[in-house]
Amino acid sequence: MNKCSAYNRVFQHFDEDKDGKISALELCRCIESIGGGLLMEEAETVIESLDSDGDGLLGSEDFVGLMESGSEEEKIKDLREAFEMYDTDGAECITPKSLKSMLSRLGESRALEECVVMINQFDLDGNGVLNFEEFKDMMIH
Numbered sequence: 084m085n086k087c088s089a090y091n092r093v094f095q096h097f098d099e100d101k102d103g104k105i106s107a108l109e110l111c112r113c114i115e116s117i118g119g120g121l122l123m124e125e126a127e128t129v130i131e132s133l134d135s136d137g138d139g140l141l142g143s144e145d146f147v148g149l150m151e152s153g154s155e156e157e158k159i160k161d162l163r164e165a166f167e168m169y170d171t172d173g174a175e176c177i178t179p180k181s182l183k184s185m186l187s188r189l190g191e192s193r194a195l196e197e198c199v200v201m202i203n204q205f206d207l208d209g210n211g212v213l214n215f216e217e218f219k220d221m222m223i224h
Contacts, residue, residue, distance in 0.1 A: 094146045104140035176212035
């Protein structure tokens, strides 16, 4: 999965009403669904600062700008938090089972065999799981 397709999948998940835009309410709900917190005012400020066409919503290009903003340190921190969401058993790795579980929570049903194939694409050491460095490489490239 390249960076653009990863951003697109996240964008589609945030876009609850599938109108091709993310509203402040959708942004708040999705941040909440992954264990974060964002006040409506904060979401509106984020959207206002990135909204390229002035419609009060984030389009996919605006969303990529949001995802790519911030320092390298912030990006690594965000990736670590995302990695921990997939690492459901605390083993410091993403297993096919934990990937299947997380994708299911995001509304994307996959067979365990498909998850094995997905992990194998980025499993550099061949151990059948993704460690943080492999996950980071997958998300950045």
